[in-house]
Amino acid sequence: MRLIDNHLRRALDYVRPYWGALVPVVLVSILSTGLSLVLPYLSKVLVDDAILGRDLTLLFQIVGLVIVIPLVSFGLNVFSGMRYTGVSADILFDMRLDLYRHLQRLSPRYYARTPLGDIVTRINGDIGEIQRVVSEAALSWFGQVIALIGTVGMLIYLDWQLFVASLVVMPPSLYTLVRYRSELETRITKLREKSSQIGSFLIETLQGMRTVVGANAQGREIERFRNRNDAFVEALLSMRLYTYVAGGLPGLLLTAGTALIFLLGGYRVIDGTMSLGTLVAFMAYQARLMAPVQGLMGIYTNIATARASLVRVHEVLDERPDVSQVSEPKLMETCRGEIQLQGISFDFGRGVGGLSQVDIKIPAGQIVAIVGESGCGKSTLADLLERHFDPQEGQVLLDGVPMSTLLLKDVRRHVSVVPQDPFIFHASFIDNVRYADPKATDDKVRAAVDAAG
Numbered sequence: 001m002r003l004i005d006n007h008l009r010r011a012l013d014y015v016r017p018y019w020g021a022l023v024p025v026v027l028v029s030i031l032s033t034g035l036s037l038v039l040p041y042l043s044k045v046l047v048d049d050a051i052l053g054r055d056l057t058l059l060f061q062i063v064g065l066v067i068v069i070p071l072v073s074f075g076l077n078v079f080s081g082m083r084y085t086g087v088s089a090d091i092l093f094d095m096r097l098d099l100y101r102h103l104q105r106l107s108p109r110y111y112a113r114t115p116l117g118d119i120v121t122r123i124n125g126d127i128g129e130i131q132r133v134v135s136e137a138a139l140s141w142f143g144q145v146i147a148l149i150g151t152v153g154m155l156i157y158l159d160w161q162l163f164v165a166s167l168v169v170m171p172p173s174l175y176t177l178v179r180y181r182s183e184l185e186t187r188i189t190k191l192r193e194k195s196s197q198i199g200s201f202l203i204e205t206l207q208g209m210r211t212v213v214g215a216n217a218q219g220r221e222i223e224r225f226r227n228r229n230d231a232f233v234e235a236l237l238s239m240r241l242y243t244y245v246a247g248g249l250p251g252l253l254l255t256a257g258t259a260l261i262f263l264l265g266g267y268r269v270i271d272g273t274m275s276l277g278t279l280v281a282f283m284a285y286q287a288r289l290m291a292p293v294q295g296l297m298g299i300y301t302n303i304a305t306a307r308a309s310l311v312r313v314h315e316v317l318d319e320r321p322d323v324s325q326v327s328e329p330k331l332m333e334t335c336r337g338e339i340q341l342q343g344i345s346f347d348f349g350r351g352v353g354g355l356s357q358v359d360i361k362i363p364a365g366q367i368v369a370i371v372g373e374s375g376c377g378k379s380t381l382a383d384l385l386e387r388h389f390d391p392q393e394g395q396v397l398l399d400g401v402p403m404s405t406l407l408l409k410d411v412r413r414h415v416s417v418v419p420q421d422p423f424i425f426h427a428s429f430i431d432n433v434r435y436a437d438p439k440a441t442d443d444k445v446r447a448a449v450d451a452a453g
Helices: 006-012 016-036 038-051 056-105 108-113 116-207 209-214 218-271 276-317 378-385 408-414 429-433 442-452
Strands: 339-346 355-362 393-398
Touching (some): 006 276, 016 038, 016 116, 038 056, 038 116, 116 209, 116 218, 116 276, 218 276, 355 393, 429 442
Antiparallel strands (some): 339 355, 339 393
């Protein structure tokens, strides 16, 4: 699997508006990384020139630099880290907002077939996981790459032959990383699914707690909860094992290469073909080489985690709404309230129920009662009137204008459905009454309450 695929490219679309804010952050991060690359070379000067050369003035200068450089680097890291965290939070909010807006466009049919816990997990859990990876890995990637390039350059400058020898362990390290990534991504996806199942179970049983208690089903539901949690823990342990293998095994191979450097470098110092300070500096850079390599390997596995969550987020974003608005919709500022259904046919594709060739005309101001057995299409008719669905045949007219040509906001503003069991938000009674019209006056609120009895 390629490192950058379609899902990651789509995620980068959210980054583009913030390039202007990110460039200074990246430049400061590069400067901080560049300063840190100076320190290992100072160890060479310290050993060969200050200590062995008995230069006390140079010793004090090096000590001063060793104190000042980390302080400056620390300050730069704090600035870039805080700034980047703020920008990345804005980027991920844009993604979460797009997802929430898209969910608002989906019809009741989507919510009927999709567990609520799964939706909540994708909004909170998956985007939260993406945010964790972005906040921890993305800025680090730039620093790690600069550190890797700079460290390799210094190693070649100090002793290119010893550097070539140290590369022996790199191919197997990279192979193990690529070898386990695909399997790791599969396990991450399974873990997200198990987490979603727990969320769906909790939301479902909490909403139906009265039924659970009334049926004496508490023990049965606890057992179902335990089974889902056991499956989640099993998936978690499996994912963690592959995370350790994919991220740790390459690092172990790199560590093994250190022994080879000790052997060859020590031999050359004893042989007189390399100074002690050069070996000390080389070992310091070699140790720093392992950090960015292991860091990039860790970022590689983090990308697998983020991609698994991106796939789940994009599955929702790719869900097509059942209704769409025409490119140039008609406006309807006022509405008399005449409703007409002309040859309406609609079903949910299951071959049962639905509506067939329905013709109804309800004059403005008239009260009409539609009765029938469960499943005959009463709720479907209400959904068509609010344009949650479009009929497969025929058309719905509001004041003689086809609803499919109207601005959706106008349709929802003029046509409303009061459910038998209304949903109450966690807000005041007055705020709930005002929900459809937040600017409604107290007199309008009072009139609405009186009309509802």
